[in-house]
Amino acid sequence: MTGLIVGIGVILVVVILFTIFRILRLINIARGSDKKQASSGNKANAYLMLGFLIVSAILLTWYSVDEFETYTVPVASIHGVEVDRIFWITMIVTGVVFVVTQILLFYFSYHYRYREDRKALYYPDNSRLEVVWTIIPAIVLSLLVFSGWKVWTDITAAAPEDAEEIEILGYQFAWTARYPGKDDQLGNFDYRLIDAENQWGMDFTDRSSFDDFSPLEIHIPKGKPVLFKIRARDVLHSVYIPEFRLKQDAVPGMPTRFWFVATKSTAEMREETGDPDFNYHIYCTEVCGRGHFSMRVRLVVDELEDYMAWKAEQQPWLQANPDYLAKVPHDLKEVAVISAGLDQLENNQAEKEN
Secondary structure: OHHHHHHHHHHHHHHHHHHHHHHHHHHHHHHOOOHHHHHHHHHHHHHHHHHHHHHHHHHHHHHHHHOHHHHOOOOOEHHHHHHHHHHHHHHHHHHHHHHHHHHHHHHHHHHOOOOOOOOOOOOOOOHHHHHHHHHHHHHHHHHHHHHHHHHHHHHOOOOOOOOEEEEEEEEOOEEEEEEOOOOOOOOOEOHHHOOOOOOOOEOOOOHHHOOOEOOOOEEEEOOOEEEEEEEEOOOOEEEEEHHHOEEEEEEEOEOEEEEEEEOOOHHHHHHHHOOOOOOEEEEEOOOOOOOHHHOEEEEEEEOHHHHHHHHHOOOOHHHHOHHHHHHOOHHHHHHHHHHOOHHHHHHHHHHHHO
16 A cells, blocks of 8 residues: 555656646746747657557557457347447447547648747638538437437337247346246235245235246247236346347346347357357446446247247246245135146146055
8 A cells, every 4th residue: 555655656656757847837938938949849749649549540450350259249139139230330320420520630730730930820610511410410419319219119119929938137236037837827915925935025915926937047039929028026236138229227126128020049159159168148338336347147048939848847936836826815825726737747746655
């Protein structure tokens, strides 16, 4: 700590001395006693700025081309193609403007450097020019904003009726999922029912909850709409799957949603990327505490047939936690036993005992 303080002190002393030197130099220039030095200094700075422009352009171009595959994540959803399209249109438009303005900025610094034989031109205003460079950017930005708004409204529109509904719940520091069972209906929830086992707060007065299940690994089908119903149990989280261009906040007390169609299975992405260990993951992109860095869960994209087979093998949560039958209303207990497969489980156990 002492070394850090000493280092900061040395830097501050150097900055102060340099500032004093610059002030004295400017005073000499104002008095007219340092004109030659000012002229040579301006000339050197002008050439340095021109050199900086050229070197920076070369390095930026080289890095962008050489590392393009590294920072460009493959797209694996239908709406992701539209997101990428509007993203690259925006990048091209703003990139062209950035390059042109930077070239002009550094070139003007070089071309209009101080010279003793040249006097600065006083150019107060030009209304026509100001109107042009106000209206054109306004039109371009409006087109970009409305194009992005259209893509966003398409993405956030109501999900198709045949969409697979999956509840994604975020909590410090993990994700978990709840699926509907054979009835294809997610049961209701109530945060007041959350406990050590029932982390979703499933409401067992709703018969749709009886066959809901929660797998250890999240699976979704390829080529079929999937609706994520997103919740947070404690603090703000954010669902992020880069390959799907999916990002949606998980807000405590305010359920959100996002629907999409995956176009590439996990096996296909492994082949495309040349990485046999590739896996989709759901990440958290909101700083939610000390364990934020580790908050992710693997997501598997299956072919539709494989997904349906996997789903049929899953065990209802109530079957694995029969103690919660006590929370089911008396008139619905028989329905709960049948929906959760507890009757079949009891029959199998009886057969084994006999």
